[in-house]
Amino acid sequence: xxxxSLDEYGLRCLLAIALKGPxxxxxxxxxxxxxxxxxxxxxxLLSLLKKGKLxxxxxxxxxxxxxxxxxxxxTLLEAVTTLGGPLLDPNHCSRYTxxxxxxxxxxxxxxxxxxxxxxxxVAEFLSQTTLxxxxxxxxxxxxxxxxxxxxxxxxxxxxxxxxxxxxxx
Amino acid sequence: xxxxSLDEYGLRCLLAIALKGPxxxxxxxxxxxxxxxxxxxxxxLLSLLKKGKLxxxxxxxxxxxxxxxxxxxxTLLEAVTTLGGPLLDPNHCSRYTxxxxxxxxxxxxxxxxxxxxxxxxVAEFLSQTTLxxxxxxxxxxxxxxxxxxxxxxxxxxxxxxxxxxxxxx
DNA sequence: GGAAAACAACACTTTATTGTAAAGTTTTAT
DNA sequence: ATAAAACTTTACAATAAAGTGTTGTTTTCC
Numbered sequence: 343x344x345x346x347s348l349d350e351y352g353l354r355c356l357l358a359i360a361l362k363g364p365x366x367x368x369x370x371x372x373x374x375x376x377x378x379x380x381x382x383x384x385x386x387l388l389s390l391l392k393k394g395k396l397x398x399x400x401x402x403x404x405x406x407x408x409x410x411x412x413x414x415x416x417t418l419l420e421a422v423t424t425l426g427g428p429l430l431d432p433n434h435c436s437r438y439t440x441x442x443x444x445x446x447x448x449x450x451x452x453x454x455x456x457x458x459x460x461x462x463x464v465a466e467f468l469s470q471t472t473l474x475x476x477x478x479x480x481x482x483x484x485x486x487x488x489x490x491x492x493x494x495x496x497x498x499x500x501x502x503x504x505x506x507x508x509x510x511x
Numbered sequence: 512x513x514x515x516s517l518d519e520y521g522l523r524c525l526l527a528i529a530l531k532g533p534x535x536x537x538x539x540x541x542x543x544x545x546x547x548x549x550x551x552x553x554x555x556l557l558s559l560l561k562k563g564k565l566x567x568x569x570x571x572x573x574x575x576x577x578x579x580x581x582x583x584x585x586t587l588l589e590a591v592t593t594l595g596g597p598l599l600d601p602n603h604c605s606r607y608t609x610x611x612x613x614x615x616x617x618x619x620x621x622x623x624x625x626x627x628x629x630x631x632x633v634a635e636f637l638s639q640t641t642l643x644x645x646x647x648x649x650x651x652x653x654x655x656x657x658x659x660x661x662x663x664x665x666x667x668x669x670x671x672x673x674x675x676x677x678x679x680x
Numbered sequence: 681g682g683a684a685a686a687c688a689a690c691a692c693t694t695t696a697t698t699g700t701a702a703a704g705t706t707t708t709a710t
Numbered sequence: 711a712t713a714a715a716a717c718t719t720t721a722c723a724a725t726a727a728a729g730t731g732t733t734g735t736t737t738t739c740c
Binding site for chain 2: 343344345346347350351353354357376377378379380418438439440441442445446447450452453455456457458459460461462463464467468471476479480483484498501502503504505
Binding site: 369385389399400405407 | 684689
């Protein structure tokens with residue numbers, strides 16, 4: 343399991359498209375400008391999202407990218423697994439084998455069950471939040487920002503709210 | 512957030528010591544042999560665990576490592592954060608800035624809240640499982656294994672059980 | 681039909697993570 | 711005392727991830 347750069351930046355690009363509105367298109371140069379990323383990198387991220395069928399691409403001079411489905415039917419779990427692969431590597435046990443050909447706990451492994459349960463817990467969390475939730479939260483967040491308050495946290499699905507400030511910026 | 516190699520292997524080493532029994536010592540060569548890892552690597556992992564005060568080290572010929580506390584007072588959260596650092600990098604926002612000096616969402620960021628909530632969710636999960644839980648599960652798991660059954664999953668704290676097989680081995 | 685704008689694919693450089701090697705320090709058994 | 715066994719530290723090599731550059735293809739506007 344890992345929340346990587348691909349997840350972080352890819353999610354931002356996806357949100358940028360979603361925030362543009364239903365059916366709206368956004369080009370690579372536009373997204374790169376908006377998000378402060380290079381066009382090459384945005385191109386790479388969007389090609390991943392396209393492979394995962396989260397966005398549609400139109401080529402040519404008037405081309406761009408649009409959301410493949412309505413935001414309320416697109417979960418964070420889909421986005422994250424599309425961008426960064428499955429939460430828990432299916433080859434986990436054959437990847438972390440140490441010096442040997444086969445992990446010494448291959449037959450019977452407690453850590454495996456712990457990580458399995460953890461991955462499910464994360465998957466449940468992520469599948470409970472859709473892009474629509476984020477859009478609505480972001481919408482109000484921007485208005486509140488100008489009034490000097492922040493209630494973004496209260497707009498997310500009940501189970502997914504942060505109880506305290508996690509980032510100190 | 513990330514479950515890394517350090518987490519995976521470090522946790523195995525910690526469990527090896529815990530499984531040895533209360534107060535028991537285990538040396539680097541012994542753990543390396545048991546876990547199928549190089550002595551160098553085990554040394555590195557154990558030095559992290561020692562810095563986090565999860566284990567005590569005794570130097571010299573009759574030296575080795577022992578658990579610093581009883582297993583029921585040592586959570587997975589402590590182990591994971593000691594080995595791999597905080598679940599969510601405190602510098603997250605200044606790390607993922609793209610091309611610019613400052614992330615374009617620095618002032619007002621929806622993704623930040625989502626990831627904050629996710630990190631809390633994972634922290635809650637990990638803090639609910641102690642080393643003792645794993646030891647007991649592992650104990651029965653080993654007995655069951657010989658009878659051809661596996662109920663390890665049912666021995667973990669209620670919320671932390673995997674509902675289905677996550678690994679296919 | 682030609683040029684411009686945009687997506688697509690892939691190789692490549694840079695950077696961070698992983699894991700190893702080696703030299704040093706401490707303690708104990710003899 | 712001395713040697714062996716074990717922990718400690720730091721520097722280094724191997725590998726994987728992150729991000730960029732280049733070239734090519736598609737479409738549209740004029």
